Amino acid sequence: MGSDDFTPHRRRLLDVAYRILGTVTDAEDVVQEAWLRWSAADRSEVSSPQAFLVTVTTRLAIDRLRQVRARREAYPGAWLPELISTRPDPQARAELAESVELALLVVLETLSPLERAAFVLHEAFGLSHAEVGEVIGRSEAATRQLARRARDHVREARPRYRADRAQRRRLTERFLAACFGGDLAGLVDLLAADVRLVADGGGRAKAPLRVIESAERVGRFLTAISNDEGAQRFLASIGLPTPAAFEIAIEDVNGAPAIVARVGERVILVLAVEPDGERVGTVFLVANPEKLARVSRRAGGAASTPA
Known part of the structure; x- marks a missing residue:
């Protein structure tokens, strides 16, 4: 009982949970728990199934985020969100694609769980402050404050233009051509002077544990790992035989173009650049295999993947 009337809402619930949690695995666990609670609920007291399910999912996601925060603080190196394949969509889901952009999810990690939920529900899903307050169990005035603080923080942390x-x-x-073409001078010229490279290897792939800063340092690091010797060292670090051939392409990841490196069907690395004017302001490097599984399925893969 309950699966037929739950299924139409599942995608939206995954969308909400992923944006609050930053990982598909946690989002799926939360949605599964929401289904269990839906199955046990007295439907005669539920006036709006979607409102009920969004409320349950959001509160479960807030609780889960509080639980995983400690683990993320002890994570080896920088913690970046789990990546998902997306496709440009000029229709109804275009605004949702923007709300999964990697740079935004990274900023959302710095918010409190309640601020993050308020921002996601109001900015991405268009709920009024009163509706958000009902979901998170806060007054409309308190919800407005949460949403305003979150919005101000996001605005300050993201590029002005x-x-x-x-x-x-x-x-x-241009970044791909310079990086994998060994053009250090061209790459450095493409990077903002204060560019930052943030890497997530999760202790399972070779990646810097600390943020690399400045155009010269970031440029030298990227050209070093993209040459044949550096690439083979990286492949060895993730247990792949060397020498091995890999395919590089630009694909839509988390709502924006990104460089995806594959060996066969397995994604081994994603490089995403965040513009700062005409130059690259931030480089995100994701190599942790656990964060790349949803990209390996290529755009349009698993139906359960949020977008």
Whole structure:
């Protein structure tokens, strides 16, 4: 009982949970628990199934986020969200694609669980402050404060001028050509002077544990890992035989163009650049295999993957 009337809401619930938690695995666990509670609920007292399910899912996600925060603080190196394959969508889901951009999810990690939930529900899903307050169990006035603090923090942390999709694509293509073409001078010129490279290897793949800063340092690191010798060392660090051939392409990951490296069907590395004007302001390098499984399925893969 309950699966038929739960299924139409599952995608939306995954969308909400992923944006609050930053990992698909945790989001799926939360949605499964929401289904169990839905199955046991007295339907005669539920006026709106969607409102009920969003409330249950959000509160479960807030609780789960509080639980995993300690583990993330002890994580080896930087913790970055789990990546998902996405496709450009000019229709109804376009605004949701923007709300899973990697840079935004990284900023959301710095918010409190309640601030994050308020931001996600109001900014990404369009709930009013009164509706958000009912979901998270706070007054409308308190919810407005939570949402305002979250919005101000996000605005301060993100570039002042946002690049459109075409600009991001061109910048990513230039970055790819310079990085894997061994053009150190061209790469350094493409990077902002205060560029930062944030890497997540999760202790399971070779990646810097600390943030690398400045155009010169980031440029030298990227050209070193992208040459044949550096690439083979990386492959060895994740247990792949060397020498091995890998495919590099630009794909849509978390709502934006990103560089995806594959060996066969397995994604081994994703490089995503965040523009700062005409240059690259931040480079995100994700190599932890646990964070790449959803990209390995390629865009349009598992139906349960949020987008």
